[in-house]
Amino acid sequence: MATSLQRNSALEVDDLIWENYVFRRGVAVEDLWDDMYADRKKNNRPMRLLYIAGRGFDVRAKDVISKYVERLNASGCQIQQATLLLIGFSGYQLSPELEDLTSENASILEDIFGQIGKVETYFIDETEDDEELNATIMLRLGAAKILNFLDDVTDIVLDVSSLPRIVYLTILLSVLARIVPAATDQNQLTSHGVTFQVLVGEDPELDSKIAAQDPSNDLVLIPGYSEAFQSEALRDMPMVWFPILGENRLAQVQKVESNIPDWAEICPVLPHPSKDPRRGDKLLTEYDNTLFAKRQTPLSNIIYAHEGHPFEVYRQLLEAMLRFRNTLSVIGGSRLVVTPLASKLITVGSALACFEMKMRSVDSTSGVAIPYAEPKRYVVEVGALRSSKADLSVLVLTGDPFQG
Amino acid sequence: MKDINAQALLAQVMDWKDPEVVGQNASILQLLADYKYNHYQRFGPGKQFVESLALWLNQFDKADRPVALGLVRDRLIFISEREISHLVKLSYPDVIVQDRLRLVAEENEIAAYKVAALARHRRFEELRIRSLYLGLSDGAHTNELRRASNGAISNEQIWQAYELGDAKAEDMLSELRKSLTNGNFIPSSPTSSGDKERFSLIWLVDDFSGSGNTYIRYDAEERKFKGKIKKIYERIYEGDLINPDYYEVSLLLYVATRQAIDHIEYWSERFTNERGYKPLKVHVLHPIEKYCSLSATHDGPIIEIAKQDRYYDARASDEHIRIGGTDDAKLGFAACALPLILSHNTPNNSIYALWGPEDKSFFGLFPRVSRHREM
Numbered sequence: 175m176a177t178s179l180q181r182n183s184a185l186e187v188d189d190l191i192w193e194n195y196v197f198r199r200g201v202a203v204e205d206l207w208d209d210m211y212a213d214r215k216k217n218n219r220p221m222r223l224l225y226i227a228g229r230g231f232d233v234r235a236k237d238v239i240s241k242y243v244e245r246l247n248a249s250g251c252q253i254q255q256a257t258l259l260l261i262g263f264s265g266y267q268l269s270p271e272l273e274d275l276t277s278e279n280a281s282i283l284e285d286i287f288g289q290i291g292k293v294e295t296y297f298i299d300e301t302e303d304d305e306e307l308n309a310t311i312m313l314r315l316g317a318a319k320i321l322n323f324l325d326d327v328t329d330i331v332l333d334v335s336s337l338p339r340i341v342y343l344t345i346l347l348s349v350l351a352r353i354v355p356a357a358t359d360q361n362q363l364t365s366h367g368v369t370f371q372v373l374v375g376e377d378p379e380l381d382s383k384i385a386a387q388d389p390s391n392d393l394v395l396i397p398g399y400s401e402a403f404q405s406e407a408l409r410d411m412p413m414v415w416f417p418i419l420g421e422n423r424l425a426q427v428q429k430v431e432s433n434i435p436d437w438a439e440i441c442p443v444l445p446h447p448s449k450d451p452r453r454g455d456k457l458l459t460e461y462d463n464t465l466f467a468k469r470q471t472p473l474s475n476i477i478y479a480h481e482g483h484p485f486e487v488y489r490q491l492l493e494a495m496l497r498f499r500n501t502l503s504v505i506g507g508s509r510l511v512v513t514p515l516a517s518k519l520i521t522v523g524s525a526l527a528c529f530e531m532k533m534r535s536v537d538s539t540s541g542v543a544i545p546y547a548e549p550k551r552y553v554v555e556v557g558a559l560r561s562s563k564a565d566l567s568v569l570v571l572t573g574d575p576f577q578g
Numbered sequence: 579m580k581d582i583n584a585q586a587l588l589a590q591v592m593d594w595k596d597p598e599v600v601g602q603n604a605s606i607l608q609l610l611a612d613y614k615y616n617h618y619q620r621f622g623p624g625k626q627f628v629e630s631l632a633l634w635l636n637q638f639d640k641a642d643r644p645v646a647l648g649l650v651r652d653r654l655i656f657i658s659e660r661e662i663s664h665l666v667k668l669s670y671p672d673v674i675v676q677d678r679l680r681l682v683a684e685e686n687e688i689a690a691y692k693v694a695a696l697a698r699h700r701r702f703e704e705l706r707i708r709s710l711y712l713g714l715s716d717g718a719h720t721n722e723l724r725r726a727s728n729g730a731i732s733n734e735q736i737w738q739a740y741e742l743g744d745a746k747a748e749d750m751l752s753e754l755r756k757s758l759t760n761g762n763f764i765p766s767s768p769t770s771s772g773d774k775e776r777f778s779l780i781w782l783v784d785d786f787s788g789s790g791n792t793y794i795r796y797d798a799e800e801r802k803f804k805g806k807i808k809k810i811y812e813r814i815y816e817g818d819l820i821n822p823d824y825y826e827v828s829l830l831l832y833v834a835t836r837q838a839i840d841h842i843e844y845w846s847e848r849f850t851n852e853r854g855y856k857p858l859k860v861h862v863l864h865p866i867e868k869y870c871s872l873s874a875t876h877d878g879p880i881i882e883i884a885k886q887d888r889y890y891d892a893r894a895s896d897e898h899i900r901i902g903g904t905d906d907a908k909l910g911f912a913a914c915a916l917p918l919i920l921s922h923n924t925p926n927n928s929i930y931a932l933w934g935p936e937d938k939s940f941f942g943l944f945p946r947v948s949r950h951r952e953m
Contacts, residue, residue, distance in 0.1 A: 193671075194679075194693040209689040330740075446664060447864035451655040451918075458613060459606050466609070473613045478664040487667050570691065578695040 180385055190492065191354070191362060195485045196570040203568045204245050210369075210574055211249030220252040224323050225287065225331045226345060229262035229280045229295060231272045231552075232336035234375035234564040236279060239333065240286050241566065242373070247289065256291025259323055260282065261316075261341060265299040265309075267551040275556055279336070284308050296320070298341060309390065309548060313340060314397040316349040322354060329573075330368060334518050335375035335564065340548050343396050343514070343525050346372065350529050351398060356536065361576075362541035369573025374518045375564030381517065383558045386549035389426045393545045394431060399528060400511040402541025403433075411539070412502045413438040413509040416477070416491060417465065418524055419445075420516035421456045427464055430513050437513075440471045441494060443524075445481035445516060453481070478518060484569060487523030488530075495531045499540045507539030513546060519567060526571075581608060584628035592643055606651070606937035607631065607846050610935065614658045619922045634943040638889065645879045646931070649917060650943065653657045653877065654932075655870060657690045657833060659921040662785060670727040673830060673861050674781065678705050681779075681826070700763075705755045710750070710777035710820065711736040714793075714806055717785035717922060719832075734755070734952040740810055747819050751775070763775045776821035780828070783809060786920055787834040788927025789902055790841030794849055803849045807842070811855050828859040835866045835927065837914060872915040872929065881915070884908055884929045891938035894930055906930075921946045 198206045214221065225242070227235050239258075246253070260280060268276070284293045298316035299309075324330065330349060334342040352367045377385075395403060402408060415434045417427055419442055434440070442465055445452040458466075458476075465471055477494050480486035495510045502508035512528055514521040532542045579587075585604040594600045607628055615627035631650065635643045664870060682702045684689040698703060713720040724731045734753030737746065755775050758764045763882045764775060787793060794805040810827065814820045829842065839862055846858040874881045883889055885908050895906040902912030907930045909915040914927035924933035924946040933946035 194697045196691050196693055209691055213689060400703055429739050446661055449867065451657070451864070451866060451870060454661075455610060455613070455656075459609060462605075476613075478661065480668060480672075483668075483672060486672055489671070575691045576694040578692065578698075 192485060192488060192571070193528060197483070197485055197567065197568040198573045199482075199565060203566050204241065205243040206568060206570070207242070208249065210570075211246060211251040213574070214251045215249055218252075219328070221246075221256070221329050221330060222254050222327045223256040223291065223329045223331065224259060224327045225256070225333070226259045226261065226320070227283060227333040228336035228338070228341070229260040229276065229283075230336035230338075231268065231275045231279065231554075231559065233275070233279060233559050233562060234377065234380075235336040235563050236282050236286070237331055238335050238373050238375045238566060239283055242333075243286055243290055243332065245250070253290055256287070256326075257323065257572065258287035258291065258293045259320065259375070260284075260293060260295040260396070261320075261337060261345075262295055262297040263299050263338065263341070264297055265550075266338075268292045269553070270358075271556045272552070275559065286541040294323075308392055309340065309394040310392075310397070310400060310416050313344045314572070316341075316444075317344050317397050320345055321348055321352055324349065324368075328368060329405070331373060332371070333373040333375070335373065338522060338548065339514065339518075340394050340396065340546055343520075343521065343544060343546075346522065346525050347398060347529055348397060350571065354529075354533075356533060363572045363576035365572070370571045372522055372569045372571065374522065374567045374569075376518055376567065377562045379565045380558060380564075384552060384554040386426070386552055389429045389547035389549055391429075393430065393549045396544040397544070399532065399542055399544040403511055403543035403545050405541075408507075408541065411507050411509050412505060413511060414495075414498045414502075415440050415511045415513070416443055416494070416524075417461075418443040418479070418487075418491075418512065418514045418516045418520060420459060420520075421457065421460065424460065424464065424514040425433075426515060426547040426549070427461060427513075430545055431464055431469070433545065434511070436469075439475065439498070440469055441467060442471070442544070443477045443479050443487075443491065443520075445517075445520070446478040447535045448481040454478070463553040479523070481517070482519060484519045484523030484526070484567075487520050488526040491524050491527035492530055495527065495542070499531075499538065503539065509541055509543065511543045511545060513544070519550065522569060579626060579629045581628065581684075584626060584632065587632040588628055588635075591636045591800075592647065593640065603647075603651075604628070609655075610741065614656045614921070617921055618919065618946055618947055619659075620924075631943060634941070638883070639942055642889075645883055647698055649872075649880045649931075653872065653880070653917045654919065655866070655917055656919045657864070657921065658805065662719065662832055662921065663722060664753050666722045666727045669783075669830060669832070669863060671725060672688075673863065674709075674727075676862070677859070678702060678779070681705060684881070703761060704758070704763050705779055706730055707735075707754065707761060707763070708776075708778040709735060709781060710779065711781045711783060711793070712740040712742075712810070713738040714782055714784040717920075718783045719785065720783060723783060727828075735777075736863050740806060740813075742819065747817065750777075751819065776819075777819060778821050778824050779826050780810070780814070780820060780825065780831045782806075784830075785832045786925060787831050787838035787842065788826065788910070788914050788916060788918075788925045789835070791902060791912060792843070793838075793842050794830070794845045795901075796845060803845070806860060807846055808849060811850070825856060826859065827856065828861060831860070831862045833864045833866065833920070834862045835871070835914060835916065836868045837871075837912070839865060848849035866916070866918065870918070872909075872917055880929075881909070884915075884931050889931050891934060891940050893931075893938065894934065897941060899926075923947055 353368050446454050479490045499508050514524045528542050588601045611627035638646050679696045682696050734750050759766050794807040850857050899907045910928050911926040916928040919927050924944045933944045934942035936945040
């Protein structure tokens with residue numbers, strides 16, 4: 175039986191949605207835009223663009239948008255319509271300096287994008303009648319509102335650089351659910367004709383200086399990825415938790431861990447390869463008490479994922495989830511729970527795995543959930559933010575690369 | 579030895595009196611031992627890391643032991659067999675396939691981002707069949723690489739060594755012709771041109787390079803190039819396995835130091851330029867950057883003890899070490915000064931104190947088995 179299960183898993187992994195992928199970093203990002211938009215111009219295909227970015231304190235979004243607008247303008251591609259949707263958030267406790275920086279960033283982003291289109295600002299955590307909503311419901315409402323902006327666009331760009339993790343995960347997964355049809359035909363990534371890019375400006379040194387404090391008492395569940403975790407009807411179904419580990423997230427790990435049943439399988443994901451070859455070992459010791467000593471998690475449960483390659487993370491995580499789903503189907507099904515606490519690139523890769531796993535789970539007794547303990551407070555020195563040099567990466571998830 | 583006894587032994591050697599100090603150190607070392615270090619393949623049967631650490635530390639003067647322990651606790655890089663396997667697994671989809679997509683894009687003037695069109699292109703499949711994979715050492719994990727390709731690399735496209743016998747080469751060419759015929763890339767009826775089908779893409783695979791010297795080096799005395807890369811290029815032009823009019827040679831290393839990458843890129847470019855060969859492409863999945871090496875600036879006390887004669891056995895200074903340009907191996911081959919252990923063997927580019935063989939007067943924490951016969 176084991177052989178047959180393994181074979182099933184291997185067959186499924188052969189047929190990944192993003193088996194062929196487009197991922198570029200550094201100067202190759204601008205080369206990619208130049209090639210893509212030159213083809214658009216040559217084929218006389220005008221653009222109707224929605225660019226989504228955070229109205230946050232992180233200055234990385236500024237570098238990302240200015241590079242994008244510069245290359246788009248240089249291409250000479252016809253822009254029929256362009257909207258910058260700035261997502262604001264008022265629920266975090268920030269210092270006055272960080273509040274000022276947030277406003278300053280917003281005006282700079284508006285000025286840069288103003289060269290090609292209009293700007294709309296939407297505060298995702300504000301309700302019209304001031305009623306108090308929990309974060310999960312707020313995200314669901316926010317996602318529905320953002321999806322309204324998708325009508326009639328040819329291009330969606332999601333810049334995750336200055337968006338909180340729960341917000342960009344919500345937007346990314348909601349947009350994919352809208353534009354990627356469930357059918358597993360060959361045109362799955364092109365059938366809606368929309369090119370969807372995710373931009374990531376990362377600076378690991380700056381990330382290590384941003385302290386995320388006071389995780390919320392309530393776990394946030396990403397819309398569409400909650401039932402497997404919350405449903406009373408599924409509470410006895412086997413669970414596998416995949417905490418994707420990053421530095422300085424102990425309080426958040428503990429918060430989620432306290433909601434994971436004792437009998438659940440835990441498969442921590444460590445970065446490997448990494449620029450720092452000792453990074454995985456250090457994370458192991460950082461989370462030893464919570465994940466290994468207390469829970470008696472076997473060290474052989476550790477999964478490795480490439481620190482700088484989101485599609486490798488996607489493949490590793492999806493493969494592990496499929497393997498567990500096949501095995502646990504024998505005893506009634508599975509709940510696969512992913513908590514991404516590592517870098518933005520790894521988080522985006524893990525979101526792709528969750529998206530595909532959910533798509534593959536429609537007719538099976540398994541479900542995927544993404545619970546997260548969102549920090550209420552961010553602390554960072556303004557000087558560190560201003561001197562940050564972000565390394566830009568792009569993932570093109572649908573559209574032009576998959577035509578033909 | 580049981581964990582508790584090994585920890586007591588370690589506490590004795592380190593002269594730790596405070597149970598809290600013992601607990602803090604022992605729990606981290608025991609965790610890393612269970613995770614990686616106990617699986618060092620050159621440990622004898624039943625030998626465990628913590629007891630080995632205690633015996634190794636015991637060779638140092640008491641005053642030097644905290645420095646030696648600090649090397650293990652704070653600087654040691656151990657790449658386990660599972661980590662190597664993970665690198666092997668990602669080689670095919672993230673390096674080999676991506677490189678072939680790039681080639682098809684260049685040959686056919688298709689934009690590199692059009693991945694669906696490139697992957698469906700006939701040439702993409704033809705180049706898959708025309709790829710040859712050769713292991714450069716017994717660490718190349720060629721079987722694992724073949725399995726990780728999910729059937730895209732056949733048994734007749736991969737060999738664990740770079741020196742092929744005539745019979746093996748003929749088998750590989752025969753299978754190549756069969757695959758090309760089955761894929762309708764060449765006519766099914768044998769023609770004179772059909773008999774000359776050759777491989778075009780050569781992937782040379784190895785697990786680790788510390789200095790790059792064994793791959794390519796220039797012997798100034800004999801005024802000639804030496805190493806595996808040179809031999810392989812000469813095979814392309816002398817043999818009938820590879821098409822000398824259309825070929826690409828790529829070196830795929832799972833782990834390599836920046837020093838090795840720079841060395842191989844520099845000297846292989848000199849070599850291929852001089853001979854009019856196509857340049858070598860170097861792909862490294864897990865580069866070990868220069869800051870990982872031990873240096874007098876950042877690791878002064880460790881370098882100091884590593885250089886001492888009493889923590890060294892002069893018999894390790896042999897002619898193989900001298901190829902790296904140093905008279906002794908205290909700081910490792912070619913003075914790489916690495917704190918690196920690979921699960922199957924410690925590279926001699928690491929400092930001697932880590933890899934000294936068990937039969938030497940000062941033995942290493944992870945004793946090395948030499949590929950060369952000892953004097």
